[in-house]
Amino acid sequence: MATPLHISISKKLRHQIESGVYTSGDRLPSEHQLMETYNVSRITARQAMANLVSQGLAIAYRGKGVFVTPQKKVTYSLSSPLVFLEQDMARQGVAFSFESLTFESICAPAEVAVALEISADTPVYLQRKLLRMDGAAGAVDVSYLIAELGQRFAPQLERQMTFPTLAQNGVPIEHVDAMVECTHADYDLSDHLEVPLGHALMVYRYTAYSCDRQPVLHGATISRADRFCYSLSMRAGE
Amino acid sequence: MATPLHISISKKLRHQIESGVYTSGDRLPSEHQLMETYNVSRITARQAMANLVSQGLAIAYRGKGVFVTPQKKVTYSLSSPLVFLEQDMARQGVAFSFESLTFESICAPAEVAVALEISADTPVYLQRKLLRMDGAAGAVDVSYLIAELGQRFAPQLERQMTFPTLAQNGVPIEHVDAMVECTHADYDLSDHLEVPLGHALMVYRYTAYSCDRQPVLHGATISRADRFCYSLSMRAGE
DNA sequence: CGCTTCAACTTGTTATGACAAGTGAGTTTA
DNA sequence: TAAACTCACTTGTCATAACAAGTTGAAGCG
DSSP states (O other): OOSOHHHHHHHHHHHHHHTTSSOTTOBOOOHHHHHHHHTOOHHHHHHHHHHHHHTTSEEEETTTEEEEOOOOOEEEESSSOOOGGGSOOGGGSOOEEEEEEEEEEEEOOHHHHHHHTOOTTSEEEEEEEEEEETTEEEEEEEEEEEHHHHGGGHHHHHHOOOHHHHHHTTOOEEEEEEEEEEEEOOTTHHHHHOOOTTOEEEEEEEEEEETTSOEEEEEEEEEETTTEEEEEEEEOOO | OOSOHHHHHHHHHHHHHHTTSSOTTOBOOOHHHHHHHHTOOHHHHHHHHHHHHHTTSEEEETTTEEEEOOOOOEEEESSSOOOGGGSOOGGGSOOEEEEEEEEEEEEOOHHHHHHHTSOTTSEEEEEEEEEEETTEEEEEEEEEEEHHHHGGGHHHHHHOOOHHHHHHTTOOEEEEEEEEEEEEOOTTHHHHHOOOTTOEEEEEEEEEEETTSOEEEEEEEEEETTTEEEEEEEEOOO
């Protein structure tokens, strides 16, 4: 046979997932079961599972088993330029909750200083937020705000460093530049986001500008690619 | 040691890539070399390489070796709503070329019929395009056009089914809905796009509407996530 | 009843060994 | 000279084996 065994096995499993034999969150056969069912070695059974995990169709948990990835994706609209975590996504059938991980005042790192058009030693507020979806970690947001602009209402920022909070305190956002790209989870990040190594991630980088075209806020939202997609609606006209 | 051997090896290689020991397109040490260097079995060396491939940092070629992925990403702007492959990306330091793979007239598949708001048996033009970047396959575009709208200039469409072509022939596009998500290469697709199994892909789905809010064109661009990112620039104001 | 312990399960890591298959350079052959 | 072949090297596939480590439920103990 031309196609490798582990490919044909993972194809069969993939088909079973897509045809509803195994659905969202179901446990797939264990490696030992696959060995008996298809009469292959553990290496082959393991490789077949690795294919599914690599394709984002399944997640493996040591000691528990391999489970079908919850395939429902949450759509985030890029058309209304709000910072990611502020979106009202409750009506998409997933329970969201925010968690402020850290809030501190630091000197701007080089990359951030460039984006905010400030010198590298200017103080900025750094906030890390965690977005939970049905309890599980779904996205991490890291954002930097020029500290001078938020000094007067820092306690409020600590709770929620969002566009409305800024606007209410005299720092309205008029313009947002953003970029969407795809990366992969490395070993360090997998601790925070609870995703396996090599798992695909979407990165949403943004820089928000005030009315006078001065950059105010810069940050990135790193989300699980299997749980998020981005939508937009544009009018033609250059 | 708490961290597995294959992790520490791939971390070391990753660091060497990031610090410039190996740069874009360089060949990484062979599995046998890793076995001798780190005194590990081939399984461990192989796993370390698999980590890098899984993270998109390297690509393996049978018989040749493992090479550092060309890390330069091409930015596609979502702000000017043109169909993906029409963009002028020549100035980003990559040589682009288009290739029309197929052009045929078929009955609209179910999913397409829904998007184009037509019945499932309405004829549509189906075009597949391949975008080459420096010779290598970078993206595949599959688009469907309501056949009735393009009958008069079908030969021209076959060469380039693009927004300007449509506009020149009295079918201007005024509005585009789009969505960006991330998937993974499956075994079938890897043939066409020349990417390894499990490789991350960006999918850009779009539906273009004419002035009277009628859907005209629907399609998707599937691109290598390690070569593409999407940018946008939005004005605030709901 | 509640807690602890343990055994049976799971996936993760790693070693050794073998053959298949693609690549490329050098050598042989026509 | 040019084509064909061989050989060394590469990654891909697959088997057997063992131990580590996380999970879970059942059995036993206080």
